[in-house]
Amino acid sequence: MSHPIHALYANLSARADRPALSDGDTVVTHGELIALVERAAADLAARGLGPRDRIGLCAANSWRHVVAYLAILRAGAVWTPLNPRNGPSLNGEFQRRAGLSLTLHDAASVGSLGSTARPLPLEAWLDGLADGVPPPIHDDPAAPFALKFTGGSTGVPKGVVQSQASGAAALASLSAFYDFTADDVNLAVAPLTHGSSHYILPVLAAGGAHVLLPTPDRAAILSELKSRVSVTFLPPTLIALLMAEADFAPADFPRLRHVTYSAAPMSPARIEQAIARFGPVLSTLYGQTEAPMTVTGLSPAEMTDPALRASVGRLFPGTPVAVLTASGVAGHGEGEVLVGGDLARTEYLDAPELTAASRHEGWLKTGDLGRLDKDGLLTLIGRSKDLIITGGYNVYPAEVEAALTAHPAVREACAFALPDEVWGERLEAAVAVDAPFADDAALKAFVRDAIGPVRTPKRLHLMPALPRNPVGKVVRGDVRDLLYPVDPQPLEALR
Incomplete structure (x- = not known):
């Protein structure tokens, strides 16, 4: 069957x-x-x-x-x-x-x-x-x-x-x-x-x-969560909006045991806040359309451990996961995340060449870069196609965004690159903040202390919210185009 x-x-x-x-x-x-x-x-x-x-x-x-x-x-x-x-x-x-x-x-x-x-x-x-x-x-x-x-x-x-x-x-x-x-x-x-x-x-x-x-009527959502609901799947942005909507505490949710987020990361500060407000019920799943929903997961019990929150969880028993390192496929280490098994039995519509290009020795190449430890815990560090080379250094936007969202005033961030005569590609970031900054120097210093000067954006664009596409995703190119409607030189020309 x-x-x-x-x-x-x-x-x-x-x-x-x-x-x-x-x-x-x-x-x-x-x-x-x-x-x-x-x-x-x-x-x-x-x-x-x-x-x-x-x-x-x-x-x-x-x-x-x-x-x-x-x-x-x-x-x-x-x-x-x-x-x-x-x-x-x-x-x-x-x-x-x-x-x-x-x-x-x-x-x-x-x-x-x-x-x-x-x-x-x-x-x-x-x-x-x-x-x-x-x-x-x-x-x-x-x-x-x-x-x-x-x-x-x-x-x-x-x-x-x-x-x-x-x-x-x-x-x-x-x-x-x-x-x-x-x-x-x-x-x-x-x-x-x-x-x-x-x-x-x-x-x-x-x-x-x-x-x-x-x-997504917030009052209706909270009413249901407080009465009969035990499980719900929400995007991180909606979880944040619910917490801003009303004052509530874990005791208000007698039946709730899972508030699961996926499709986008959640900052450590926001995770801490969500656990404090909803209780120890926060969980996360990692997947993609090509390997839907269940590549890895982090349970509510594991989410209470701050050391695990930067990860996307542990492998599911029936789905093999590996990383493609410089020396080949490995069961742990750092490289492009590979998925096998039945979950990855997918193909691209009318595009056999894309399907073939997405495979390596039978594995699905996710396009995500990650660190997989010996205990089966996976941490994502970026997208292989998002690599920014600035001043000769490789920088992945995801690690810059993680450093920015670690600041308690930052809701979300989007790092991107622009052509630059000096740096080759100039690193900048759009940042959605909960409170205005008179000077972005403090935020830059926060990032510099966390991941160093090379990965610190040359410019920050403070915004009330980041633009999203129709399915609710922040698209890096759209953010860049909003801030810089006219590009003097195509970014690809410098790659």
């Missing part, structure tokens, strides 16, 4: 009458959910859709979104998530590149779809389902399970085809990391078009439930 959808049916008799989805006043039990999913999957099959057909899904978080997602998987088709926040131009381009057979969407996302060959409104579709028998589950570890587009933080978004084996590996690792039970309630507020979707099946398989929020 290779297809992750089998998890939907695990131990069903014991949980059929338990709540599975809660969306405002709508509550769907596990039994009702499976019945809906099967009717929807049967309808997709009746429309001629099945294995290897790509079906888009563009919608805010809702019970309908979850049903549609599961129905696509149950029909054996390839789930292709489209974030409504992308806007019509980008979503239209993604649909064209994906060659979608159908695009499901909610009413609120019509304006975000862009050019769509075969749209189908979720509301009318699910409300009009007839009885039907879904096709047999198509088990093939190598078969495509999902098609996702990368966040584009380093350039044009790439389409990544994830296999059934990859999806099953992520599911197994998440189940082990969280040890979900029937008492767990997951708050799905991060978009289900991204990492939050990975929680749907493992929570349901354990008999737990999902609370769906369509928007």
